[in-house]
Amino acid sequence: MRLKALLWPAGLWLAGVLAGEVLGRAAGWGALGGGAPSGRRVVLTFDDGPSGRTPELLAVLERHGAKATFFVTEPATRACPEGLAALLAAGHQVEAHGRWHTHALLLPPWREWAQLRWHPRAAQPGPHLYRPPYGGHSPLTRLLARLQGRQVALWDVEGRDWTAGDPTVLAAQTLAQMRPGSVVLLHDGPAVTPALLAELLKGLDTRGLQAVPLNDLPPRRIGLRAGLQRLRTSYGR
Ligand SMILES: [Zn+2]
Numbered sequence: 001m002r003l004k005a006l007l008w009p010a011g012l013w014l015a016g017v018l019a020g021e022v023l024g025r026a027a028g029w030g031a032l033g034g035g036a037p038s039g040r041r042v043v044l045t046f047d048d049g050p051s052g053r054t055p056e057l058l059a060v061l062e063r064h065g066a067k068a069t070f071f072v073t074e075p076a077t078r079a080c081p082e083g084l085a086a087l088l089a090a091g092h093q094v095e096a097h098g099r100w101h102t103h104a105l106l107l108p109p110w111r112e113w114a115q116l117r118w119h120p121r122a123a124q125p126g127p128h129l130y131r132p133p134y135g136g137h138s139p140l141t142r143l144l145a146r147l148q149g150r151q152v153a154l155w156d157v158e159g160r161d162w163t164a165g166d167p168t169v170l171a172a173q174t175l176a177q178m179r180p181g182s183v184v185l186l187h188d189g190p191a192v193t194p195a196l197l198a199e200l201l202k203g204l205d206t207r208g209l210q211a212v213p214l215n216d217l218p219p220r221r222i223g224l225r226a227g228l229q230r231l232r233t234s235y236g237r
Helices: 002-027 054-063 074-079 081-089 109-117 141-147 167-177 193-206 224-235
Strands: 041-047 069-072 093-096 128-130 150-152 183-187
Touching: 002 224, 041 193, 054 081, 054 193, 069 074, 069 081, 074 081, 081 093, 109 141, 141 150, 167 193, 183 193
Parallel strands: 041 069, 041 183, 069 093, 093 128, 128 150
Antiparallel strands: none
């Protein structure tokens, strides 16, 4: 009898996890994704910083006259306040990646509320963007984000700099997926990222594409068709 009583909540929880995974992270319906596939603008985004790697990334971006968007965490900004100051001084867009670098499904609602509440520019007027760690959503994430005045911002191309592959190969794979309006996921931390970034910016220069902050794209909400496309690339290969 006791086991039976636990089945319903466990089933509901599992359904919530699956809905969050499929509708939230993989399809991304309702979150911000890439921009319109016209024009010459693309966006490079860096998660998890600031870090000891930030000055190298800033130097590469400056050499190419490119602006990027950095999704920073509260622990990283506390550990590396000079990195946050350098990002802001260089004119890059700085947005939130959370008070903890924890997947939404591991945060009870009150912790996710605090997770979304933290923002490095909370005292300034919005829009305030939030990129969930691992792109993870609970079914509650959108509602909590809306109540806090945050917009969930995802990406449409992965730079795969967490795989520690060869930077030239990673850059070629990333450039092959990029089109005008693309938003690329990269990280402020891995050793490979500065060299990968240099290769990417060279490739973008060759194609006449310009890296701009996310607000200048601007990103669009992921609709039905774009969400289905994301599902196919998430689970189809
Ligand atoms: Zn992250």
